[in-house]
Amino acid sequence: xxxxxxxxxxxxxxxxxxxxxxxxxxxxxxxxxxxxxxxxxxxxxxxxxxxxxxxxxxxxxxxxxxxxxxxxxxxxxxxxxxxxxxxxxxxxxxxxxxxxxxxxxxxxxxxxxxxxxxxxxxxxxxxxxxxxxxxxxxxxxxxxxxxxxxxxxxxxxxxxxxxxxxxxxxxxxxxxxxxxxxxxxxxxxxxxxxxxxxxxxxxxxxxxxxxxxxxxxxxxxxxxxxxxxxxxxxxxxxxxxxxxxxxxxxxx
Amino acid sequence: xxxxxxxxxxxxxxxxxxxxxxxxxxxxxxxxxxxxxxxxxxxxxxxxxxxxxxxxxxxxxxxxxxxxxxxxxxxxxxxxxxxxxxxxxxxxxxxxxxxxxxxxxxxxxxxxxxxxxxxxxxxxxxxxxxxxxxxxxxxxxxxxxxxxxxxxxxxxxxxxxxxxxxxxxxxxxxxxxxxxxxxxxxxxxxxxxxxxxxxxxxxxxxxxxxxxxxxxxxxxxxxxxxxxxxxxxxxxxxxxxxxxxxxxxxxxxxxxxxxxxxxxxxxxxxxxxxxxxxxxxxxxxxxxxxxxxxxxxxxxxxxxxxxxxxxxxxxxxxxxxxxxxxxxxxxxxxxxxxxxxxxxxxxxxxxxxxxxxxxxxxxxxxxxxxxxxxxxxxxxxxxxxxxxxxxxxxxxxxxxxxxxxxxxxxxxxxxxxxxxxxxxxxxxxxxxxxxxxxxxxxxxxxxxxxxxxxxxxxxxxxxxxxxxxxxxxxxxxxxxxxxxxxxxxxxxxxxxxxxxxxxxxxxxxxxxxxxxxxxxxxxxxxxxxxxxxxxxxxxxxxxxxxxxxxxxxxxxxxxxxxxxxxxxxxxxxxxxxxxxxxxxxxxx
Ligand SMILES: Cc1cc2nc3c(=O)[nH]c(=O)nc-3n(C[C@H](O)[C@H](O)[C@H](O)COP(=O)(O)OP(=O)(O)OC[C@H]3O[C@@H](n4cnc5c(N)ncnc54)[C@H](O)[C@@H]3O)c2cc1C
Ligand code: SF4
Numbered sequence: 001x002x003x004x005x006x007x008x009x010x011x012x013x014x015x016x017x018x019x020x021x022x023x024x025x026x027x028x029x030x031x032x033x034x035x036x037x038x039x040x041x042x043x044x045x046x047x048x049x050x051x052x053x054x055x056x057x058x059x060x061x062x063x064x065x066x067x068x069x070x071x072x073x074x075x076x077x078x079x080x081x082x083x084x085x086x087x088x089x090x091x092x093x094x095x096x097x098x099x100x101x102x103x104x105x106x107x108x109x110x111x112x113x114x115x116x117x118x119x120x121x122x123x124x125x126x127x128x129x130x131x132x133x134x135x136x137x138x139x140x141x142x143x144x145x146x147x148x149x150x151x152x153x154x155x156x157x158x159x160x161x162x163x164x165x166x167x168x169x170x171x172x173x174x175x176x177x178x179x180x181x182x183x184x185x186x187x188x189x190x191x192x193x194x195x196x197x198x199x200x201x202x203x204x205x206x207x208x209x210x211x212x213x214x215x216x217x218x219x220x221x222x223x224x225x226x227x228x229x230x231x232x233x234x235x236x237x238x239x240x241x242x243x244x245x246x247x248x249x250x251x252x
Numbered sequence: 253x254x255x256x257x258x259x260x261x262x263x264x265x266x267x268x269x270x271x272x273x274x275x276x277x278x279x280x281x282x283x284x285x286x287x288x289x290x291x292x293x294x295x296x297x298x299x300x301x302x303x304x305x306x307x308x309x310x311x312x313x314x315x316x317x318x319x320x321x322x323x324x325x326x327x328x329x330x331x332x333x334x335x336x337x338x339x340x341x342x343x344x345x346x347x348x349x350x351x352x353x354x355x356x357x358x359x360x361x362x363x364x365x366x367x368x369x370x371x372x373x374x375x376x377x378x379x380x381x382x383x384x385x386x387x388x389x390x391x392x393x394x395x396x397x398x399x400x401x402x403x404x405x406x407x408x409x410x411x412x413x414x415x416x417x418x419x420x421x422x423x424x425x426x427x428x429x430x431x432x433x434x435x436x437x438x439x440x441x442x443x444x445x446x447x448x449x450x451x452x453x454x455x456x457x458x459x460x461x462x463x464x465x466x467x468x469x470x471x472x473x474x475x476x477x478x479x480x481x482x483x484x485x486x487x488x489x490x491x492x493x494x495x496x497x498x499x500x501x502x503x504x505x506x507x508x509x510x511x512x513x514x515x516x517x518x519x520x521x522x523x524x525x526x527x528x529x530x531x532x533x534x535x536x537x538x539x540x541x542x543x544x545x546x547x548x549x550x551x552x553x554x555x556x557x558x559x560x561x562x563x564x565x566x567x568x569x570x571x572x573x574x575x576x577x578x579x580x581x582x583x584x585x586x587x588x589x590x591x592x593x594x595x596x597x598x599x600x601x602x603x604x605x606x607x608x609x610x611x612x613x614x615x616x617x618x619x620x621x622x623x624x625x626x627x628x629x630x631x632x633x634x635x636x637x638x639x640x641x642x643x644x645x646x647x648x649x650x651x652x653x654x655x656x657x658x659x660x661x662x663x664x665x666x667x668x669x670x671x672x673x674x675x676x677x678x679x680x681x682x683x684x685x686x687x688x689x690x691x692x693x694x695x696x697x698x699x700x701x702x703x704x705x706x707x708x709x710x711x712x713x714x715x716x717x718x719x720x721x722x723x724x725x726x727x728x729x730x731x732x733x734x735x736x737x738x739x740x741x742x743x744x745x746x747x748x749x750x751x752x753x754x755x756x757x758x759x760x761x762x763x764x765x766x767x768x769x770x771x772x773x774x775x776x777x778x779x780x781x782x783x784x785x786x787x788x789x790x791x792x793x794x795x796x797x798x799x800x801x802x803x804x805x806x807x808x809x810x811x812x813x814x815x816x817x818x819x820x821x822x823x824x825x826x827x828x829x830x831x832x833x834x835x836x837x838x839x840x
Contacts, residue, residue: 039516110341216656
């Protein structure tokens, strides 16, 4: 059999084609159907790298929502003398950028009716996207706080009251207007932890605080020199997809 | 109207593990082969470069490499009295999508099944009597034996370069390997991976308890290796981003790193990506497949005529396509008749969390398949007479990752947020060790797959419907295995230890394994099997079905070595028997 090294279509070209046509049913974001004949030429780094989150104004939250979420994440992961809390770690920025992106609109998920929201034992069945759930629950939370704390918003009440309210949402003792208390708490907690531990590329885990706190070296890829060094502390500091703090000039 | 393409000798649905193996084998036999793959083309170097492959959020939490449920999903219910609801996002298992299939993002734990697993029904009834098995259990023999498959296990392992140490070389037991495995014709292609601290400590505890621990067979290679096709893999760097991720090092066995570089350049092979097969077409008699119809990413419909159709679309989608195409009789749980969708099974895993003081396990130094295990409680390696259940699994210390979003642990009783949570995860991350069991799941009358009456996919086709729950037998097994695991783990000296046996009802929100099995099982009798011992459809002899679809029930191991061996076994039957005389290879 003769060998051919030419590919009919290389990936980069396929990607360009994909940019022009969104694809049938909006399902295919990574290019069109191609015929593979021969090994596609090696196209270095032609796969899509992650979009690095840039600092700047909220992309999804309103100013009030942003303030509330910063206060919420800072109680879920409170600051301590050694390690930043959720707010300084950028968890709210992370959640904002996630809600403005594909996650916020449930992209790729099965969203066809009918929805049986009462069923709890056959996987999540909510017809609402995360963006819709945050918008509605934050409004409900605000209304709840203003009613319960003489017109104050969540960010304005004392930490002890904030924690009491969060515990109530977690246990189900406190429900919000659209009956969203516990479900929203779980979503928020999951997203906050993601923001604390995901690569800083996504806007949270600032200065790799989450990783330094637990002793995780991050996006390293080669531990051959350490695999048989048992019960010894790994000595190198973490690195992230976008590098390490000492490699990047600080902004502001 | 579908546009008709020129006919080809063979059309393959899905270019994952089995599709790549079959494409290789049949192009070698000189046939023209067209593969049709639902997902995109993927290449190790460009899609998973080590500059950003290590991204827990993107690949694990957001499911980057997997099928989008919006395109195709399934519905689920625990029993026939419930209404099945769609899996709107993935949880318990992760359906693959794209060239390489599950081979891209598997762990590469590469086990053989036991000799007795292939003759399970006769073995258990011989040893314990027919009354020992629950009434509604529908296990059966496979129609092939370990001896039939041994050369093909060997083929798959040598394709992959699997790292391990033989415990049974041609009948000779060897210290340091698995004493329970069936005889191997030769040593593993590469030596075992090096072990980090946790598995080493656990293995020591296992020896002290009188067991013979051995390294888990791994498709993350201990050293560079060139396979019989001339494709070279590199050594694994223990990066800890393996399961759910593509390997950036060419060190995880996958179609990309073992077969595709020699398959794709062949003149008699081509593949279409981002094309979803809608159905298998049959002629007026219903006894002959004429090819497949697929829809490409622009929504255009195409018909690919072929003399031979190979279904290699992963277990769930193989069954879905058979049901949608009206091939074979759908299973009816009320009468027990029919075979398509019958004997769906899964895997029963469990864990023990051990919290230590003054130990550092460096959980991030890991590979998908590294670890130390024992096999004393697998299959029928131990006497079940007084235990009240059948089945078992391997147990051990398997260190797959220390990724922090999902990998931080704190002893139960710790709040799930706040200052105490923060302090606890900081304290326990390096010093917590989780050990695991990987148990069998036998088949039952009321566990099956059919078409959903309500929900449809993006193409308007009825979704596959799964009716499944864990049975008492498996829950007793999981409790027993978890207790035995805990006995050994306790000897590692943890301060606190927590057992997490699997419990019913089946929770579809929590990832367990992607070891879905059955639904078009193999066997000797067309009344209880959809394909014969060569994976050939009883109803449509020019259709073969590959993958874990063929497992009559699942054993206490990961499936892919057996899936790969069955692919080589079926390919051999096609090359040596079917092509000479196309028609049924076994008379019903
Ligand atoms: C996270 C994860 C970890 C795993 N770890 C292990 C492990 O450690 N050990 C082990 O033994 N197994 C493991 N597995 C299982 C392993 O991946 C599968 O057993 C194996 O890939 C099955 O091979 P297959 O050829 O049947 O299917 P696949 O390799 O999945 O290939 C099927 C292909 O068919 C395509 N397809 C499906 N439907 C259509 C259609 N209608 N039209 C066109 N194409 C279609 C799919 O896109 C896919 O590419 C793991 C799986 C996952 C998801
Ligand atoms: S653990 Fe090894 S085989 Fe797995 S992705 Fe990392 S380097 Fe590759």
